Amino acid sequence: MPNSVRVRFAPSPTGYLHVGGARTALFNWLYARHRGGKFILRIEDTDEARNTPEARQAIFDGMKWLGLDWDEGPDSGGDCGPYFQSQRKDIYDAYFAKLEAAGRVYAEENGAMRFKFSREPVIIPDMVCGDVHFAATEEPDMTIRRPDGSYIFHFVNVVDDAEMGITHVIRGEDHLSNTWKHIDLFHAFGKHPPKYAHIPLILNPTGSKMSKRDEGSSIQSYIDAGFLPEAVFNYLCLLGWTPKGDAEKLDREAIISLFDPKEIHSANARFDMVKCTWFNAQYLRALEPAALYAAALPFLQKERLTINDSAIAERALQSVKEKVSLLAELPCWVHYFFKEEYTYEDEVITKLKAKPENPTLLKELAADFAALSTWDEHAAHASVEATAKRLSVKPGALMPLLRFALTGQSRGPGVATILVLLGKD
RNA sequence: GACCCCUUCGUCUAACGGUUAGGACACAUCCCUUUCACGGAUGCGAUACGAGUUCGAUUCUCGUAGGGGUCGCCA
Numbered sequence: 001m002p003n004s005v006r007v008r009f010a011p012s013p014t015g016y017l018h019v020g021g022a023r024t025a026l027f028n029w030l031y032a033r034h035r036g037g038k039f040i041l042r043i044e045d046t047d048e049a050r051n052t053p054e055a056r057q058a059i060f061d062g063m064k065w066l067g068l069d070w071d072e073g074p075d076s077g078g079d080c081g082p083y084f085q086s087q088r089k090d091i092y093d094a095y096f097a098k099l100e101a102a103g104r105v106y107a108e109e110n111g112a113m114r115f116k117f118s119r120e121p122v123i124i125p126d127m128v129c130g131d132v133h134f135a136a137t138e139e140p141d142m143t144i145r146r147p148d149g150s151y152i153f154h155f156v157n158v159v160d161d162a163e164m165g166i167t168h169v170i171r172g173e174d175h176l177s178n179t180w181k182h183i184d185l186f187h188a189f190g191k192h193p194p195k196y197a198h199i200p201l202i203l204n205p206t207g208s209k210m211s212k213r214d215e216g217s218s219i220q221s222y223i224d225a226g227f228l229p230e231a232v233f234n235y236l237c238l239l240g241w242t243p244k245g246d247a248e249k250l251d252r253e254a255i256i257s258l259f260d261p262k263e264i265h266s267a268n269a270r271f272d273m274v275k276c277t278w279f280n281a282q283y284l285r286a287l288e289p290a291a292l293y294a295a296a297l298p299f300l301q302k303e304r305l306t307i308n309d310s311a312i313a314e315r316a317l318q319s320v321k322e323k324v325s326l327l328a329e330l331p332c333w334v335h336y337f338f339k340e341e342y343t344y345e346d347e348v349i350t351k352l353k354a355k356p357e358n359p360t361l362l363k364e365l366a367a368d369f370a371a372l373s374t375w376d377e378h379a380a381h382a383s384v385e386a387t388a389k390r391l392s393v394k395p396g397a398l399m400p401l402l403r404f405a406l407t408g409q410s411r412g413p414g415v416a417t418i419l420v421l422l423g424k425d
Numbered sequence: 426g427a428c429c430c431c432u433u434c435g436u437c438u439a440a441c442g443g444u445u446a447g448g449a450c451a452c453a454u455c456c457c458u459u460u461c462a463c464g465g466a467u468g469c470g471a472u473a474c475g476a477g478u479u480c481g482a483u484u485c486u487c488g489u490a491g492g493g494g495u496c497g498c499c500a
Binding site for chain 1: 432
């Protein structure tokens with residue numbers, strides 16, 4: 001059976017890609033993929049004064065990073081283009097003419113054009129909120145065209161949804177109060193409105209709408225902090241929707257098959273960076289060595305660490321991956337594997353100086369290491385224990401000492417692992 | 426102000442009208458352990474308030490309070 005679901009994400013390129021917008025895109029994308037329908041990206045750039053190329057790029061980059069590919073839209077083409085509203089003036093003019101012919105518009109003194117509301121009660125059947133009733137409005141008629149001939153959001157949004165054959169509008173609940181205006185317009189065009197699903201908003205930890213200043217509001221900030229896209233994808237899905245069953249960590253395919261917009265909650269959710277970070281730690285640990293290396297490499301390079309041996313780097317990263325939550329934390333856990341000069345933590349210096357016998361102990365360890373014919377973790381570990389026995393000290397006294405001397409840090413991977421990766425010399 | 430949406434542990438949430446109200450994150454304690462972590466175990470912790478319907482309400486209805494949103498020649 002041919003599937004006719006067509007959904008869209010329609011951001012306006014006036015800032016960064018916001019988490020709220022990203023989740024709206026995500027839910028639309030999930031619904032399209034779940035139903036085998038089409039996901040369309042449309043750029044709502046009718047407000048020339050506020051649009052920027054950077055913002056437009058941030059939308060593309062953010063969506064690609066999250067893996068939200070669009071079937072129709074910029075770079076993808078499609079039968080309903082162009083997908084930039086700034087390039088669709090002819091279509092809007094034609095639709096405007098229909099309204100004019102029907103006597104539904106009139107001019108202001110300065111040339112702005114208003115749409116005459118039908119002023120009838122409206123019921124919005126919403127997949128999330130149920131039937132939402134609005135009494136006949138007493139608001140003033142709405143402006144749909146500026147004096148310069150450019151069109152306003154409500155008008156272009158409806159025209160494009162009609163023109164592009166959008167079947168389901170999944171968008172933030174902040175649009176619910178305006179939806180009756182859109183339905184009024186659909187009727188004026190002689191079209192059936194699409195099905196609506198108004199999804200809850202993402203709130204900051206204080207409980208108000210996420211704004212630019214809030215941590216995690218920009219998708220770019222996740223990229224910079226070293227989040228994995230699949231972790232953010234997973235976490236965002238769980239804000240306002242719960243899949244059947246107990247599992248929370250679900251991959252893309254599982255979520256696609258489980259997703260059902262009827263299960264979307266109607267209450268707003270607060271953003272929790274701690275839990276989002278926890279998801280990232282989970283995904284990080286599940287990474288294969290090669291994948292971890294690939295993901296971490298840009299962060300290592302950013303700290304100017306030069307990798308001569310990628311096999312060693314893979315193993316080094318592997319040895320600390322369960323100690324961190326974000327990729328950006330990795331460099332300071334592994335930097336001593338990649339450079340000769342590194343600073344010692346104050347705490348470490350203090351401890352090394354605390355016991356005068358330390359230099360002697362280290363020399364004894366080195367002597368025993370030198371006698372080894374094989375150099376692997378097992379041999380290194382056994383050697384340390386033998387040294388301890390020979391000197392009548394606890395291995396537990398030697399291990400931290402070695403770590404301090406070799407890494408300058410008080411924490412890290414197992415000492416034997418460090419020894420092997422660093423090399424016998 | 427008018428209208429719209431919403432209200433279960435601190436947070437995200439589960440629960441055909443019948444459960445000791447479940448899980449996850451966080452937090453605390455313990456175990457594991459050369460460090461830091463991971464992992465395992467245990468604990469802490471909620472139905473906003475008030476009525477009504479019902480044998481029985483987290484669940485249905487109404488009211489109150491609180492939170493959020495919309496009322497632009499922004500989107």
